[in-house]
Each structure stands twice: as C-alpha cells, then as structure tokens.
Amino acid sequence: MYDKSVEVDQSIIDKIDSLPPLPKTVIEIEEFRQKKSKELDDLLDIINKDALLVATLLKVSNSAIFCFKSKIETVRKAVNLLGIEFTISIAMSSALQNILKTNLFPYGIHSNDFMRASNLSSRLAQLWLKGEVRNELVLPAFLQETGMFILAEIIDERGQTNDFVKALQTGDRTEVELQYTGLTSTKLTSLIFQKWKLCSYMSHVIACVDDIAHCNVAYLKYTQTLHVLKTICEVTDPLSEENIEKGLIKASEFNLDVDALKKAIVKLQDDLLEEDD
Known part of the structure; x- marks a missing residue:
C-alpha cells in the first residue's frame, strides 16, 4: 500500500491504518469526480444529504475570497458560482477534516x-492557472x-x-x-x-x-x-x-x-x- x-x-x-473508512459522502463525490460527463443535479443530490457540508459550502461561498455581489443562500447557486471543481474541493476537504478530528x-x-x-x-x-492544469x-x-x-x-x-x-x-x-x-x-x-x-x-x-x-x-x-x-x-x-x-x-x-x-x-x-x- x-x-x-x-x-x-x-x-x-x-x-x-487505524483511520476509519471514507464516509459515504466522500465516496460518492469521488465517484462523481471521476465521471467524464458531470451533471450538476447529481452533485447537488450528494451535497444536500449532508447538512454540515451544505453549511460549509454556503459559508465559503459567502466569504470575501470570491467577492460575489449578493448573498448566496442556496447550494445550487453556490455551485453555479464556484464551479464544480472548486465545490468538489470544498466538499472533500470538509468531509476529510471531520474524519481527522485533531x-x-x-x-x-x-x-x-x-x-x-x-x-x-x-x-x-x-485565478492563476488555465485549462487542463487548472482542472x-x-x-x-x-x-x-x-x-x-x-x-x-x-x-x-x-x-x-x-x-x-x-x-x-x-x-x-x-x-x-x-x-x-x-x-x-x-x-x-x-x-x-x-x-x-x-x-x-x-x-x-x-x-x-x-x-x-x-x-x-x-x-x-x-x-x-x-x-x-x-x-x-x-x-x-x-x-x-x-x-x-x-x-x-x-x-x-x-x-x-x-x-x-x-x-x-x-x-x-x-x-x-x-x-x-
């Protein structure tokens, strides 16, 4: 290994070795990430089953890092504005930190x-990278x-x-x-x-x-x-x-x-x- x-x-x-298995949310997000064709509704279905993840995503999307003009109140709007790749990053990081509670x-x-x-x-x-490297x-x-x-x-x-x-x-x-x-x-x-x-x-x-x-x-x-x-x-x-x-x-x-x-x-x-x- x-x-x-x-x-x-x-x-x-x-x-x-003593780390617990990945939670279902992470497994589903990873499976989604590996798909060649990604449907937004499929990702939303995964995220909306995890209340903590929803809260984290909305908190991040409303931070000044993105400087959106209006408050983001729905997961769909957050994903549309952040993009699928960045949304996946937030989701994975949030879930992993819940496992590694240190x-x-x-x-x-x-x-x-x-x-x-x-x-x-x-x-x-x-902001820096482009194309395939960015993705x-x-x-x-x-x-x-x-x-x-x-x-x-x-x-x-x-x-x-x-x-x-x-x-x-x-x-x-x-x-x-x-x-x-x-x-x-x-x-x-x-x-x-x-x-x-x-x-x-x-x-x-x-x-x-x-x-x-x-x-x-x-x-x-x-x-x-x-x-x-x-x-x-x-x-x-x-x-x-x-x-x-x-x-x-x-x-x-x-x-x-x-x-x-x-x-x-x-x-x-x-x-x-x-x-x-």
Missing part, C-alpha cells in the same frame, strides 16, 4: 485557519496539507507540542516536521490518500511537493505548481509579503507563468481587502 522508497515510522503507519495546536492555528488557507490556495489556483490542480491545492492533522496528533501524543511550537518560530516548517516526525505534511497526505485509494494521480502529484528533486518527471510541473501555491498560502501565514516573495521566486525558478501569478495574487488580495472593509 505504501511507497516503499519512503521509510515511515511504524507508529505513523499504524495511525494511518486540533492543530502544535502549528499555532485553528482548523478554521487551515480551512481558510486551503480556500486561498485553491482560489489562487483558479487537475484545484482539488490538490485544497487538500495537499491534510496530513497536518495526523502530524499534529502524533506530536501531541509524544508530548512534543511545546517544543514543536518553539521550533516553528525560528525554523522552516517542512524541516521542523521532518525533524520531529520524519515526514512532511504533504508526504503524509499522499500516504493517507494511498490508504483510502483516493484519487491516485493526486497522491503522486502531492507526494513530492516538499521534495521536488525526487519528483517523477511525469508529475513535475504539477508538483512544482503545488509547491508554489503551498509557499504563498502557507497555512500559518497565508499571503504574507514574505511568503508571496518566496513563491514568486520559486515560480520563476520553475519557469512557471510568473506574470499571471502576480495578477492572480493582486486579484485575490483585492477581494480580501473588501472583506476587511
């Missing part, structure tokens, strides 16, 4: 902060940090929360995760998706987000793009000047469309300013 090239602590493997205290954030950063990352992907990466951009919930639980169980918090104050998050657990959040996300047999291509693309040098060439551009999105929308400080600068430098190094990325960032920032007003 697991990537044999990755040495994973047995306690982490046990933690992944506080994120070791990271100094709340699950709401995580959700907001995930929304920003996926929205930035929407393929909106969902991974939303879900690539899901492994943080398991890492936070492991760190807390080992009594390392205070030390981990202090290490994050002066160190790179990826390096600190490796130091304390031997895995990054993105690598663990990939292992979780392998466990659940969820979206195999996404598991491959996410696996090397923090290890670009060892990325399979077939997924390289997608993985590099996710790395840039993760950098700019770093969950502990999304869209900070420092993280934006780091992301733009990486995008240039990867020969990605930097001009389009800059425009997308400005658009996203403008929308968020309206939220503050």
Whole structure:
C-alpha cells in the first residue's frame, strides 16, 4: 500500500491504518469526480444529504475570497458560482477534516485557519492557472496539507507540542516536521490518500511537493505548481509579503507563468481587502 522508497515510522503507519473508512459522502463525490460527463443535479443530490457540508459550502461561498455581489443562500447557486471543481474541493476537504478530528495546536492555528488557507490556495489556483492544469490542480491545492492533522496528533501524543511550537518560530516548517516526525505534511497526505485509494494521480502529484528533486518527471510541473501555491498560502501565514516573495521566486525558478501569478495574487488580495472593509 505504501511507497516503499519512503521509510515511515511504524507508529505513523499504524495511525494511518487505524483511520476509519471514507464516509459515504466522500465516496460518492469521488465517484462523481471521476465521471467524464458531470451533471450538476447529481452533485447537488450528494451535497444536500449532508447538512454540515451544505453549511460549509454556503459559508465559503459567502466569504470575501470570491467577492460575489449578493448573498448566496442556496447550494445550487453556490455551485453555479464556484464551479464544480472548486465545490468538489470544498466538499472533500470538509468531509476529510471531520474524519481527522485533531486540533492543530502544535502549528499555532485553528482548523478554521487551515480551512481558510486551503480556500486561498485553491482560489489562487483558479485565478492563476488555465485549462487542463487548472482542472487537475484545484482539488490538490485544497487538500495537499491534510496530513497536518495526523502530524499534529502524533506530536501531541509524544508530548512534543511545546517544543514543536518553539521550533516553528525560528525554523522552516517542512524541516521542523521532518525533524520531529520524519515526514512532511504533504508526504503524509499522499500516504493517507494511498490508504483510502483516493484519487491516485493526486497522491503522486502531492507526494513530492516538499521534495521536488525526487519528483517523477511525469508529475513535475504539477508538483512544482503545488509547491508554489503551498509557499504563498502557507497555512500559518497565508499571503504574507514574505511568503508571496518566496513563491514568486520559486515560480520563476520553475519557469512557471510568473506574470499571471502576480495578477492572480493582486486579484485575490483585492477581494480580501473588501472583506476587511
């Protein structure tokens, strides 16, 4: 089941193996996502059976990230405005977080902060990317940090929360995760998706987000793009000047469309300013 090239602590493997099966909602959404022909009513039927998912979707669609002119009060209107891919991203993320019910205290954030950063990352992907790349990466951009919930639980169980918090104050998050657990959040996300047999291509693309040098060439551009999105929308400080600068430098190094990325960032920032007003 697991990537044999990755040495994973047995306690982490046990933690992944002990995860409950995917809820019916996620299974149905994944089956819908894989269909070549997607009917809006089919997706609405799935979403409307889950009251919590409905509430989450309406909350996200009414946030300043999208800056819609009027309040969104129905799931149908929300899906029409957000688009099917982004709606699927929100639905999957919401359902997975309900399974991985762990506080994120070791990271100094709340699950709401995580959700907001995930929304920003996926929205930035929407604004920046085009065509097939956009369709393929909106969902991974939303879900690539899901492994943080398991890492936070492991760190807390080992009594390392205070030390981990202090290490994050002066160190790179990826390096600190490796130091304390031997895995990054993105690598663990990939292992979780392998466990659940969820979206195999996404598991491959996410696996090397923090290890670009060892990325399979077939997924390289997608993985590099996710790395840039993760950098700019770093969950502990999304869209900070420092993280934006780091992301733009990486995008240039990867020969990605930097001009389009800059425009997308400005658009996203403008929308968020309206939220503050």
